[in-house]
Amino acid sequence: MKKAELIFIPLPGTSHLAPTLEFAKRLTDRDDRISITVLVMKLPFGNDQLTKSLGTNTAASHSTSIRFIDLPQVDDLPPSQLLMTSPASYFSLFTEKHKPHVRNIIRDIIVSSSNNSVRVTGLVVDWAFVSMVDVAIEINLPCYAFSPFNAGYLSLFRYLSTRYDDDRELQSSDSDLIVPGFVNPVPVSVLPPGLFNRDDYIAYFKIVQRLQDVNGIIANTFSELEQYSVNSFSCGGRFPHVYTVGPLLNQIKGPPANNNSDLDGILKWLDDQPECSVVFLCFGTAGSFSPAQVKEIATGLEQSECRFLWSLRVSSPPPHDHQSTTTNGDDLPEGFMERVRGRGMVIRGWAPQAEVLAHKAIGGFVSHCGWNSIMESLWHGVPIVTWPLYAEQHFNAFTLVKELGLSVEIMDSRKDHDDHIVMGDEIARAVRCVMDGDSDIRKKVKEMSGIGRKSTLEGGSSFDSIGQFIESLTANSQSRIRFIDVPEVDPPPMQLPMTSPETYFFVFTEKNTPHVRKIVEDILSDSDSNDDSVRVTGLVTDIGFLRMIDVAIELGLPSYSFLASNIGFLSLMSYLSTRHDHDQMGSVEFQSFLDTELVTLPGFVNPVHVSVMPSGFLNKDSYTIYVQVAHRLKNVNSIIVNTFFELESYALNSFSGGSNSYPPVYTVGPLLDLQVHQANLDNSENSQKNPEMAR
Numbered sequence: 092m093k094k095a096e097l098i099f100i101p102l103p104g105t106s107h108l109a110p111t112l113e114f115a116k117r118l119t120d121r122d123d124r125i126s127i128t129v130l131v132m133k134l135p136f137g138n139d140q141l142t143k144s145l146g147t148n149t150a151a152s153h154s155t156s157i158r159f160i161d162l163p164q165v166d167d168l169p170p171s172q173l174l175m176t177s178p179a180s181y182f183s184l185f186t187e188k189h190k191p192h193v194r195n196i197i198r199d200i201i202v203s204s205s206n207n208s209v210r211v212t213g214l215v216v217d218w219a220f221v222s223m224v225d226v227a228i229e230i231n232l233p234c235y236a237f238s239p240f241n242a243g244y245l246s247l248f249r250y251l252s253t254r255y256d257d258d259r260e261l262q263s264s265d266s267d268l269i270v271p272g273f274v275n276p277v278p279v280s281v282l283p284p285g286l287f288n289r290d291d292y293i294a295y296f297k298i299v300q301r302l303q304d305v306n307g308i309i310a311n312t313f314s315e316l317e318q319y320s321v322n323s324f325s326c327g328g329r330f331p332h333v334y335t336v337g338p339l340l341n342q343i344k345g346p347p348a349n350n351n352s353d354l355d356g357i358l359k360w361l362d363d364q365p366e367c368s369v370v371f372l373c374f375g376t377a378g379s380f381s382p383a384q385v386k387e388i389a390t391g392l393e394q395s396e397c398r399f400l401w402s403l404r405v406s407s408p409p410p411h412d413h414q415s416t417t418t419n420g421d422d423l424p425e426g427f428m429e430r431v432r433g434r435g436m437v438i439r440g441w442a443p444q445a446e447v448l449a450h451k452a453i454g455g456f457v458s459h460c461g462w463n464s465i466m467e468s469l470w471h472g473v474p475i476v477t478w479p480l481y482a483e484q485h486f487n488a489f490t491l492v493k494e495l496g497l498s499v500e501i502m503d504s505r506k507d508h509d510d511h512i513v514m515g516d517e518i519a520r521a522v523r524c525v526m527d528g529d530s531d532i533r534k535k536v537k538e539m540s541g542i543g544r545k546s547t548l549e550g551g552s553s554f555d556s557i558g559q560f561i562e563s564l565t566a567n568s569q570s571r572i573r574f575i576d577v578p579e580v581d582p583p584p585m586q587l588p589m590t591s592p593e594t595y596f597f598v599f600t601e602k603n604t605p606h607v608r609k610i611v612e613d614i615l616s617d618s619d620s621n622d623d624s625v626r627v628t629g630l631v632t633d634i635g636f637l638r639m640i641d642v643a644i645e646l647g648l649p650s651y652s653f654l655a656s657n658i659g660f661l662s663l664m665s666y667l668s669t670r671h672d673h674d675q676m677g678s679v680e681f682q683s684f685l686d687t688e689l690v691t692l693p694g695f696v697n698p699v700h701v702s703v704m705p706s707g708f709l710n711k712d713s714y715t716i717y718v719q720v721a722h723r724l725k726n727v728n729s730i731i732v733n734t735f736f737e738l739e740s741y742a743l744n745s746f747s748g749g750s751n752s753y754p755p756v757y758t759v760g761p762l763l764d765l766q767v768h769q770a771n772l773d774n775s776e777n778s779q780k781n782p783e784m785a786r
Contacts, residue, residue, distance in 0.1 A: 093124065093208065093209075093210060094125075094207075094208060094209040094210070095117070095125050095126075095202070095209070095210055095211075095212040095564055096124065096125075096127070096128060096204050096209050096211045096212065096216070097115075097122055097125065097126075097127045097128070097211075097212060097213050097214075097215055097564070098127075098128050098130060098197055098200060098213070098214050099111060099127055099128070099129045099130065099215045099216075099218045099237075100129075100130045100132070100193065100214065100215070100217065100220055100223055101116055101129065101131075101217050101237070102132075102182075102217040102219050102220065103131060103132055103133070103134055104134065105217070105341075105376055106239060106375075106461055106462075106463055107217055107239045108145055108146075109145055109339075109463060110156075110237075110311045110337075110339040110340075110341070110343035110466075111215075111217065111237055111239070112129070112145055112146070112149045112237045113340060113341065114215075114237065114309060114311075114336055114339050114685050115129065115157055116128045116149065116152070116153055116157070117151075117336065117339070117557055118560075118561070119153055119156035119157060120153075121557060123156075123204060123560075125156070125561070125564075126155075126156050126157070126158075126209065127156065127157045127158075127161075128157075128160060128200060129146075129157065129158070129160070129197060130160055130162055130193060131159055131160065131161050131162060132185075132189055133148070133161070133162070133163050133164055134169060134172065135176070136171075137567065145341075146159055146716055147599075150577045151638060160196060162189060162192050162193065162196065163192050163589045163691050164379075165188045165189060165192070166187065167188065168185065169181050169184040169185055169188070171719065175258075175583070176288075176290070177285070177288055177290035178285065178291065178292045179219075179285050179290075179291040179294035179295050179298070179661045180290045180291060180293075180294045181320035182219045182220070182294075182299075183222070183294045183297065186219070186222050186223060187222070190222075190223065190225065190226055193223060193226055194226045194230070196227065197211070197214070197224075197226065197230055197232075198230065201230070204583060211232065212232075212233070212564045212567055213227075213232055213233040213234065213235060213306070213564055213567060214226070214227045214232050214233070214234045214235070215234075215235045215236075215237055215309065216234065216235070216236060216237065216240040216306075217236075217237055217239075218236045218237060218238045218239075218240075218302065219298070219447055221236050221302055221305065222296055222297075222298075222301050223302045224236075224301055224304050224305055228304075229457065231572070232306075233306040233308055233563075233564075234305045234440065235305055235306055235307045235308070235309055235334075235560075236302055236305045236307075236308045236309070237308075237309045238309065238310045238311065239311050239462060239463070240310070240311070240462055240483060241270065241310070241311075241312045241316075241317060241320070241462055241465075241487065241490060242310055242312050242317040242320035242321050242324075242333065242335065243272060243273065243317055243320045243486075243490045244483060244486060244487075245308065245310060245320070245333065246271060246272030246320045246323055247268055247270055247271075247272075247273075247277070247282070247486070248271065248295065248298070248299045248325075249271070249272075249299065249324075249330050250268065250270045250271060250305070251286075251295065251296060251299055252299040252300065253297070255499065256301050256539055256744050257345065259441055260286060260287055260288060260289045260291075260343065261279055261282060261286045261287050261292070262287070263280065263287065265279045266279075266376065267279065271311055271321075271323045271326070272319060272320035272321075272323035272324075273319070273320070273494060273588075274494060275493050275494060277486075277489070278489070280485070281485040281486050281488070282485075282486060282616065283482055283483045283485075283486060283490040284481070284482075285769075292676050302330070302331070303329045303330060303331065303479065305331050306331060306332075306567075307331050307332045307333070307334055307335045307560070307563065308330075308331055308332070308333045308334065308564065309333075309336055309560065310333055310334065310335050310336070310337070311336065311337040311338070311339045311462065311463075311466065312335050312337045312338075313335055313337050313338060313542070313543055313546040313547075313551075313552055313553045314335045314546070314552045314553075315539075315542045315543070315546060315552060316469070316495070316539060316542075316543065317335075317490075317495075320495075321333065321335055322616075325604070329520075334556045334557070334559060334560045335552065335553060335556050336552060336553050336556050336560070337543075337546075338462075338466040338467075338469065338470050338543050338546075338547070338553075338559050339466070340445065340466060340467055340470055341445055341463055341467070345444075354443050354446070354752060356442075357400070357436070357438065357442075357443060357447065358450065360400075360436050360445070361450045361452040361453070362450075362452070363453040364398055365398075365452065366451045366452060366454075366671065367451070367452070367453070367454030367526075367528065368397075368398045368452060368454055368526075369397075369398040369399060369400055369452045369453050369455075369477075370392075370395075370397050370398070370399045370400075370453075370454065370455040370456070370457060370522050370525065370526055371399070371400045371402075371447055371448065371455070371456050371457070371466070371473075372388070372392075372399060372400070372401040372402060372456075372457040373402040373442050373447075373456070373457075373458065373459075374402070374458070374459040374460045374466065374478065374480060375461050375480075377480075377481075378459045378480050381512075382422040383512055384512055384513065385403070385416050385422040385423065386422060386423070386424050387512055387513060387515045387518065388401070388512055388513075388515075389423050389515075389520060390424065390514075390515030390518075390519075391425050391513075391514075391515040391516065391517070391519040391522065392431065392435060392513055392518070392519075393427065393430060393431060393515075394516065394518075394519035395518070395519040395522040395523050395526075397455075397522050397523065397526050398434045398435065398452075399431075399434070399435045399436070399522075400435075400436050400438065400447065400453075401435070401436070401437045401438065402438045402442035402444075403437050403438065403439055404450045406568055423437075424515055440478060440538045444464065444467065445467060446653050447712075448467050448473055449471050452526070453471070453473055453773055454525075454526050455473065455474055455475075455476065455519075455522065455525035455526045456468045456473045456475050456476070456525075457472070457475075457476040457478055457501070457522070457525075458475050458476070458477065458478065459478060459479060459480045459484055459486040460475070460477050460478070460479045460485075460487040460488045460491065461484060461487070462483075462487055465491065468536075468541060468542055469497070469536065469540055469543055471537055471540065472536055472537045472540035472541075472542065473497070473499070473536070474497070474525050474530070474532050474533050474536045475491060475498040475525070475527045476496065476498065476499045476500075476501050476521045476522065476524075477492055477498045477499070477500055478490055478501050485774050488500070489678045494741060496532070496535060497532065497536055497539060498532065499521050499524045499525045499532060500521070501513060501517060501518065501521040503750075518590025557659075574611060577603055577606050577607060577610065578606050578701050580599075580602040580603055580606070581602065582599065583595050583598040583599055583602070584604075589708055590710070590712075591707070591712040591713045591716075592707070592713070592714035592715065593712075593713040594712045594713060594716055595637070596635050596716075597638070597716050597719075599639045599756070600621065600635075600636045600637075600639060601638065604638065604639060604641065604642060607639060607642055608642045608645065608646070609648060611630065611642060611648075612628075612646065614627060615627050615646065619741060627648065627650075628649070629643070629648055629649040629650065629651055629728070630642065630643040630648050630649070630650045630651070631650075631651045631652075631653055632650065632651070632652060632653065632719065633652075633653055633655070634653065634655075634656075634724075637652055637720050637723045637727075638723065640652075640723065640726055640727055644726075647694070649728040650726075650727045650728055651727055651728055651729050651730070651731055652724060652729075652731070653730075653731045654726045654730060654731065654732045654733065655733050656731075656732075656733070657732070657734050657742075658694065658732055658734050658739040658742040658743050658746075658756070658758070659692075659694065659695065659739065659742050661694075661724075661730065661732060661742075661746075661753075661756065662692050662694035662695060662698075662742050662745060663692060663694055663704070663720040664717070664720065664724055665693060665694075665724075665745075665746070665751060665753055666690070666692045666693060667717060667718050667721035667754075668718075668721040668722050668724070668725065668752070669752075671718045671721070671722075683785070687701055688700060688701060689701075690704075693751070694739075694741060694742030694743070694744075694746070695741075695742065695744040696741060696744035705717070722755075724753060725752055725753060727755070728754060728755075728777070729754045729755045729756065730754060730755070730756045730757070731757045732751065732756060732757065732758050732759070733758070733759065733760040733761065733762045734758050734759050734761075735758050735760050735761060739758075743758060
């Protein structure tokens with residue numbers, strides 16, 4: 092593989108962007124032939140400061156291999172209220188609005204890269220932007236979807252694509268789901284809220300459908316962590332290959348600019364605490380609680396008698412979280428800070444989660460169960476108390492507690508308990524449990540931490556998976572199909588197709604032969620001078636352009652004839668070549684052929700009536716062309732036929748006898764665009780079940 096460029100289109104939210112950029116860095120660190128261009132969309136909401144910090148840090152550490160291009164802003168964005176009612180629908184429309192800009196920029200990149208001897212070898216898009224695969228298909232690029240979620244989450248959405256009653260959204264009254272990739276039944280109460288909203292459900296369903304069109308899915312997990320789910324993807328079906336490349340950790344160092352968090356003070360305080368003695372409470376960039384819940388958390392920490400570091404964010408809740416409100420200093424119980432002085436610290440604002448979890452003083456983590464946070468905690472061997480708040484976090488908590496046995500449950504973490512205030516004594520119990528130094532969960536987490544770290548080293552599962560991904564880029568680079576337009580020529584007389592189409596194509600081929608010869612000579616010359624060790628190994632022509640084999644003979648290339656028809660037609664050609672063994676023009680016996688009612692053809696069990704022969708056989712000029720084609724087929728190296736042996740075994744066996752003078756025949760069919768056929772079938776089925784899903 093020569094120098095290769097990948098184009099990344101991440102969702103610019105921190106939880107998606109951070110692992111995407113870590114994957115980009117892993118690729119460029121692994122293979123210095125790879126460079127990456129990141130196309131950045133600007134969201135009309137979110138924390139631009141954190142997003143810019145991630146981009147700036149990445150650009151600074153990988154300035155020669157990763158670059159960023161800002162996409163033009165779209166004026167007519169989807170209505171902001173749609174984000175409140177149906178986030179998945181919003182991002183579907185958001186993606187469509189950006190497609191023209193993405194298409195133009197990628198085309199510009201391809202042109203500029205080719206001038207620098209760099210080949211664009213693929214597109215990596217966030218799974219929420221998976222419909223960008225349309226752009227990749229238009230430009231003839233492989234496309235990969237990046238999933239910042241776990242393998243279990245992918246298993247869930249693959250299940251949705253095969254769900255029997257996929258014409259309706261889920262209901263809270265539905266029974267538990269039996270999802271391939273899960274040992275336990277999955278309660279509907281832990282599923283993302285969008286699956287209970289009709290518009291969101293349809294948008295998710297379309298995402299899953301488009302995931303089946305990509306060349307592969309990249310997941311931020313490692314196979315040993317979710318072995319059961321990962322193995323389920325190798326059990327057949329139309330889902331693409333899943334590359335498990337995690338843990339991909341957000342290694343951003345220090346707080347963003349203008350943030351009032353005292354990083355040095357936090358780390359100094361932790362330095363003064365005993366090893367594994369502090370429980371860390373942090374609920375992501377959007378996690379916040381009602382004043383009543385804040386008081387109960389403080390009560391629970393006080394009752395636990397454990398050391399703690401609590402990130403108490405003062406921020407607005409996410410648009411889809413209707414339960415949370417902001418907090419302020421008055422929400423803490425009176426005298427709380429004085430009573431916990433020396434063993435507790437409260438952070439207001441951004442928390443340096445990566446650095447905190449890496450500190451030796453941290454012994455437990457009360458988390459909202461975002462997947463990035465889970466990956467960080469497992470990496471550092473810190474057991475988790477699950478406290479999911481929104482989105483897929485309840486599902487992640489279920490996976491950690493019930494499927495993997497790696498976490499402590501603070502309550503039955505299901506959405507139907509969103510209104511429930513977790514009492515202080517429940518919190519104290521969970522904190523004491525996670526801080527137990529001899530617990531089985533702590534031992535399992537420590538063991539999984541070691542396994543996860545080894546997975547990223549040479550010979551590890553994630554290391555090998557990234558290698559397989561790079562190999563797929565190499566294969567795509569080496570097996571690319573390109574198109575070259577042959578210059579137009581003066582066509583044969585237009586009345587000729589009406590009287591003898593075969594003669595028309597004979598003359599048409601003759602007129603184009605000089606241009607084809609020149610183009611093939613240029614390709615040969617370029618290949619000889621190219622340092623990619625590319626060698627032209629043959630010429631494949633349609634049977635209608637068979638005279639083009641003269642070009643192959645002149646240039647010393649093997650030639651192959653492609654027959655879009657069946658072996659039976661090839662048997663007819665073979666018969667003509669023997670019938671006119673000494674008369675390659677076929678003019679002498681044309682009339683005698685017409686006078687024959689039944690013809691015995693090699694490869695046919697029954698005699699063939701002349702009335703079913705191709706219509707050109709009834710025209711002397713066309714018949715002459717057929718005879719010439721029949722003879723020229725003897726001069727190719729082999730014949731490629733769109734059929735399969737079992738369908739026409741009798742006809743095919745007739746070509747294996749010693750009396751047949753035809754070259755080897757390769758049966759390579761059925762040659763169908765299976766992806767298009769399946770997509771049309773899926774769309775037809777979905778349209779019948781639910782016309783709304785087909786729109």
